[in-house]
Amino acid sequence: MSRSELIGQIKSKKSFLCIGLDTDIDKIPAFLKQYPDPVFEFNKRIIDATQDLCVSYKPNAAFYESRGVKGLQSLIATWNYIPKNCLSIIDAKRGDIGNTSDNYAKAFFNEDMSGMSFDAITVAPYMGNDSVTPFLKYDGKWVILLALTSSVGSKDFQYLQIGEHTLYERVIQTANTWADAERLMFVVGATKSTEFTNIRKYAPNNFLLVPGVGAQGGSLEDVCKYGMTKDCGLLVNSSRGIIYASNGEDFAEAARAEALKLQQQMQAELEKAGII
Ligand SMILES: O=c1ccn([C@@H]2O[C@H](COP(=O)(O)O)[C@@H](O)[C@H]2O)c(=O)[nH]1
Numbered sequence: 337m338s339r340s341e342l343i344g345q346i347k348s349k350k351s352f353l354c355i356g357l358d359t360d361i362d363k364i365p366a367f368l369k370q371y372p373d374p375v376f377e378f379n380k381r382i383i384d385a386t387q388d389l390c391v392s393y394k395p396n397a398a399f400y401e402s403r404g405v406k407g408l409q410s411l412i413a414t415w416n417y418i419p420k421n422c423l424s425i426i427d428a429k430r431g432d433i434g435n436t437s438d439n440y441a442k443a444f445f446n447e448d449m450s451g452m453s454f455d456a457i458t459v460a461p462y463m464g465n466d467s468v469t470p471f472l473k474y475d476g477k478w479v480i481l482l483a484l485t486s487s488v489g490s491k492d493f494q495y496l497q498i499g500e501h502t503l504y505e506r507v508i509q510t511a512n513t514w515a516d517a518e519r520l521m522f523v524v525g526a527t528k529s530t531e532f533t534n535i536r537k538y539a540p541n542n543f544l545l546v547p548g549v550g551a552q553g554g555s556l557e558d559v560c561k562y563g564m565t566k567d568c569g570l571l572v573n574s575s576r577g578i579i580y581a582s583n584g585e586d587f588a589e590a591a592r593a594e595a596l597k598l599q600q601q602m603q604a605e606l607e608k609a610g611i612i
Pocket residue numbers: 356358396427484485486487523524525547548549550551552573574575576577
C-alpha cells in the first residue's frame with residue numbers, strides 16, 4: 337500500500353488506528369480451542385469485527401514464532417485474511433548483516449518463499465545501513481525503523497548524546513538519507529508525547545507508528561497535538577486494550593467497542609486538524 341493510498345484510507349475511514357494482533361494462545365477465550373487453529377479463529381473474528389474502524393493490523397511475530405510451525409501457520413493465515421485496504425505490518429524488529437537481513441526480508445515480504453508478503457516490517461536500526469537496505473529492495477514495501485520506543489528501556493541508549501544529537505535523533509536523520517517518506521516510517525512510543533515536537537523537526541513528513549496507548553498509558557490526545565501532520569502522519573497502535581477487552585464469547589464485540597472509542601477520538605482529531 338502506497339503512502340497516498342494509506343492517506344486515502346485514513347480519510348475515508350476517519351481513523352488512523354492500527355490494531356495489534358499480539359495473540360497469546362493462553363489468553364484467548366477457551367471456547368476457541370475447539371477450532372483447528374484457535375489463534376487464527378481469534379484473529380479472524382477480531383478482523384471481522386473491526387476492519388471498518390482501523391487502517392492497519394499489526395501481528396507481533398513473537399506471539400506466532402513462539403508456537404513453532406503451528407504459530408507460523410496461524411501467522412500466514414492471518415496475513416492472508418487481513419483486508420487489502422488495511423496496511424499489514426509485521427512487528428518483527430529484525431535487522432542483521434546484509435545476507436541475513438536479505439533472508440528476513442524474504443521471510444516476511446516474499447510470498448513465493450514464505451507464504452507471506454506484509455506491506456511493512458519493523459526493523460531495529462542498531463546494525464546500520466547494510467542491515468536495513470535489504471528490506472528497502474522490495475518495491476512498495478515499508479520499513480518502520482525503531483526510533484524512540486515506548487518502554488522504560490528507551491532511556492538506556494536512545495537518549496544518549498552523540499555530539500549535538502541524541503542517538504534517536506541520529507537514527508532518524510541518517511535513515512532519512514537511505515529512503516524517503518514514501519517508504520520509511522519510524523516507531524515512536526505514545527508514552528513519549530513530549531518528544532513529538534522535536535521528532536517532527538527530524539521527520540516532518542514520515543508516518544510514525546505509535547504504540548503505547550491503551551495498556552501502556554500513552555495519551556492519544558497528546559500524540560495528535562504534537563505529532564500530527566497535514567497528512568495525519570500517524571498510525572496509532574493498540575493491541576491488548578482492544579483484543580483482550582473481554583475473554584468471554586463476546587470478545588469480538590468488546591474489541592469492536594474499544595476500537596470504536598479510539599476511532600471516534602481519532603475522527604475528532606482529524607476534524608480538528610482540518611484533514612477531513
Ligand atoms: O516501542 C515499542 C515498539 C513496539 N511495541 C509493540 O507494540 C505493541 C503494543 O502493545 P499494547 O498491548 O498496546 O501495549 C506490542 O506488540 C509491542 O511489542 C511497543 O509497545 N513499543
